[in-house]
Amino acid sequence: MSFFGGSPIFSGSIEVVCGPMFSGKTEELIRRVKRAQIARQKVQIFKPAIDNRYHETEVVSHSSLSIEATPVNSSVEILQKVFDSTRVVAIDEVQFFDENITVVVEKLARRGVRVIMAGLDQDFKGVPFGPMASLLAIADSVDKIHAICTLCGAPATKTFRKNPKNSEQVLVGETDLYEARCRSHADFFGEDQDQLAFFVNLNSASDKSQNL
Ligand code: ADP
């Protein structure tokens, strides 16, 4: 917050907390929300409706912390549901949203809102998840946090899918399907081919734009 001519001006901001599953992203989101509430700021919390693992209308951490949240089906719905009086908007599992989420959070920040997001930076193949690469780029602050590798106890930056034969990117699950792994124990299905395909696609897209 800054002051101009005696009246307070709320400066908006964009914060991202990212990392693999079980790294404490939701715990950190809830911690920041609770501190804002202690400061008597009006907070609204959103989550994608697709994530109903624990609860339809609550954000719940793996350590059973929870907070009320509004489930939404698209990023534009967030914009429609934010009140003028809201100072802080928190969004969990932000990787599940469409690319418009970057426009939505930029708009909110321009209106003076503090936007706090938590999401998986990578999918189970180690590829940037949905809009996360763009969100990390436009954020004012990024915290990349680690889980603990279930095999060796080292800091884990990857989410390992126990049955990689299920190859769709979005497969909502818990410890039944996923575990946290360090880089050396991630051993992605198909080795590095999927990551390579992702970067080859990126390069061919930028080659094309240079030809324009
Ligand atoms: P995220 O939102 O990143 O998936 P949560 O905030 O929901 O993570 O849960 C973090 C909690 O998960 C930790 O405080 C810990 O109690 C628990 N946990 C379970 N497995 C692991 C693991 N492999 N590494 C770290 N924490 C774990």
Ligand code: MG
């Ligand atoms: Mg979480």
